[in-house]
Structure formats: structure tokens, C-alpha cells
Amino acid sequence: MSAAVTVENVHKVYNKVPVVNDLSFTIEPGEMFGLLGPNGAGKSTTIRMLTTLTKPTSGSIKIAGYDVQYQPIQVKQCIGVVLQQVSVDNDLTVWENMEFHGRLHHIPNRERQERIKQWLNYVELGDRQDSLVKTLSGGMKRRLQIARALLHQPDILFLDEPTVGLDPQTRRRLWEIIKDLNRQGMTMLLTTHYMDEVEYLCDRIGIMDGGKLIELGTLNQFREKHGEGLVMKQIGDRWEYKFFSDIAEANTYLEQQPDKTGLMVRPSNLEDIFVELTGRQLD
Numbered sequence: 001m002s003a004a005v006t007v008e009n010v011h012k013v014y015n016k017v018p019v020v021n022d023l024s025f026t027i028e029p030g031e032m033f034g035l036l037g038p039n040g041a042g043k044s045t046t047i048r049m050l051t052t053l054t055k056p057t058s059g060s061i062k063i064a065g066y067d068v069q070y071q072p073i074q075v076k077q078c079i080g081v082v083l084q085q086v087s088v089d090n091d092l093t094v095w096e097n098m099e100f101h102g103r104l105h106h107i108p109n110r111e112r113q114e115r116i117k118q119w120l121n122y123v124e125l126g127d128r129q130d131s132l133v134k135t136l137s138g139g140m141k142r143r144l145q146i147a148r149a150l151l152h153q154p155d156i157l158f159l160d161e162p163t164v165g166l167d168p169q170t171r172r173r174l175w176e177i178i179k180d181l182n183r184q185g186m187t188m189l190l191t192t193h194y195m196d197e198v199e200y201l202c203d204r205i206g207i208m209d210g211g212k213l214i215e216l217g218t219l220n221q222f223r224e225k226h227g228e229g230l231v232m233k234q235i236g237d238r239w240e241y242k243f244f245s246d247i248a249e250a251n252t253y254l255e256q257q258p259d260k261t262g263l264m265v266r267p268s269n270l271e272d273i274f275v276e277l278t279g280r281q282l283d
């Protein structure tokens with residue numbers, strides 16, 4: 001089976017400023033792939049290029065084997081997109097928003113009604129189908145966006161910062177929906193600047209910073225590469241990190257220190273690796 005997403009040497013330049021720089025990665029069918037990076041890293045621009053909304057300046061992007069520049073119609077048929085800014089129509093009802101999207105995709109009437117019902121129930125909005133969207137909470141609007149993106153039965157779902165601005169409980173609920181869709185076989189790419197989101201949801205992670213992909217792999221691969229054990233040293237109000245291949249080595253180092261004040265050993269996590277790679281905290 002061919003890759004669901006293939007990105008090769010992609011660049012995007014806005015007003016002579018490179019915002020995405022030589023990006024290459026692939027996503028296999030059924031994978032849950034996360035692009036992690038701070039604001040301005042180029043994640044939204046990447047998702048916009050992958051979903052045909054912006055053209056790459058150079059390089060090639062294929063979605064389910066279709067080229068985004070030369071076969072955008074075929075690409076649009078096999079992708080669902082949930083953008084960062086809530087894009088549902090506030091002055092229409094929940095059902096009307098779904099109906100409008102279904103018509104745009106030429107889904108025959110009877111099938112359209114069935115699928116709208118099915119997906120609204122799936123995201124637990126069945127009882128709000130006649131409510132105006134402007135009366136929904138942020139979390140409900142996000143769930144409506146997801147239901148709408150799934151209506152034309154895409155193979156790949158793109159989610160740009162899906163839980164930004166949501167309270168912890170609503171975030172958890174969305175995570176469960178995203179995880180469940182992936183369990184059902186949906187290939188997914190999500191962007192986020194939340195470490196816990198990629199740790200919880202994603203099989204593989206690409207870390208972006210300054211338009212570049214600076215690390216790509218699973219969390220376990222990152223920990224193996226950078227070190228699974230960490231010694232932290234408190235110096236004033238900041239912490240200095242030292243990586244070791246495992247906890248035992250980190251403990252041995254600690255025991256050898258004549259002065260253990262402010263020293264602490266623990267397993268490394270994604271945040272430590274991010275700081276190690278970029279020299280700063282994510283948020």
C-alpha cells in the first residue's frame with residue numbers, strides 16, 4: 001500500500017521569508033501523526049499546503065497518491081479538514097451546517113440525511129441538531145467541525161490545533177473522539193503545541209521549529225536517542241538538564257556527586273527533549 005501522505009523537500013516562502021524549509025516526511029495509512037512546535041513554527045502553513053489551501057513554493061506533496069498541486073479535486077475528496085479558526089456558520093443550525101457541506105460534496109439526499117444523523121450522534125450533538133451554532137460552546141463547535149469533516153467519508157483527517165482554547169474536560173472528550181476515529185482506521189495528522197496531546201494521541205511525532213523539521217520518530221525513539229534518564233540541577237530559579245542513557249546511569253552519576261543539593265533524577269519526557277533540541281520551553 002502506498003503512503004497516505006508523502007512530503008518531499010517542501011519549501012514555502014512568504015514575502016521572501018522562508019516559513020517552511022525543506023520539509024520531508026511520510027505518513028502511513030492508519031497512522032496518527034503529530035506535528036509539534038511553538039507558535040510560528042510553520043505547522044499551520046504545512047497543514048494548509050497539505051490540504052490544497054496554499055501552494056508550496058517548491059517541493060512535492062502527495063495525498064493518497066494524488067499530487068496536491070495538479071490533482072486538488074481528487075485530494076479534496078479523500079481528506080477531511082478541521083482548521084484552527086472555527087469555520088462553521090454561526091447563523092445556521094447544526095443540521096444546516098452539515099447539510100450544506102454534504103451538498104457541496106454531492107452526497108445523495110437519503111444517504112446525506114443518514115450520515116448527518118450518524119456523525120452528529122457520534123460527536124454527541126444529535127440532540128442539538130436544530131440549535132443555532134452561535135448557541136454552542138467552543139467544544140461543541142469543534143465537535144461539529146469534526147462531524148462535518150467526516151461527512152464525505154475521507155481517508156485522512158487533518159486537525160490544526162484541535163484543542164486550543166478548550167477547557168481540560170472538553171479537551172479529554174475530544175481526545176477520546178480522535179483516538180476512537182484512529183482506532184477505526186482513520187489516518188490522521190494533527191498539529192499542536194501541547195506536549196501532552198502528542199504524547200497521548202500520536203504514534204509518531206515530527207518536531208518543527210523555525211520552519212524546519214528538527215526531529216522525527218516515536219517518543220520511545222526520541223528517548224532512546226537523547227537518553228531515558230535525566231539528572232536535573234536547580235540553579236537559582238532555573239533547571240539544568242543532563243541526559244543519561246537510562247535511569248541507572250543517571251543514579252550512578254548522582255551518587256558520585258559530592259554535593260547533591262538541588263539535584264534530582266527522573267525519566268526523561270518529550271518536554272525535556274524539546275528543550276534539549278531547541279534550547280527553550282514550548283510555552
Ligand SMILES: Nc1ncnc2c1ncn2[C@@H]1O[C@H](COP(=O)(O)OP(=O)(O)OP(=O)(O)O)[C@@H](O)[C@H]1O
Nearest residue numbers: 014015019037038039040041042043044045046161
Ligand atoms: N499568509 C501569510 N503571509 C505572510 N506570512 C505568513 C502567512 N501565513 C503565515 N505566515 C508566517 O509564517 C510563519 C509560520 O506561521 P504558521 O501559522 O504556519 O505557524 P504555526 O506553527 O502554525 O503557528 P500558529 O500555531 O501560531 O499558527 C509565521 O511567522 C507567520 O507569521
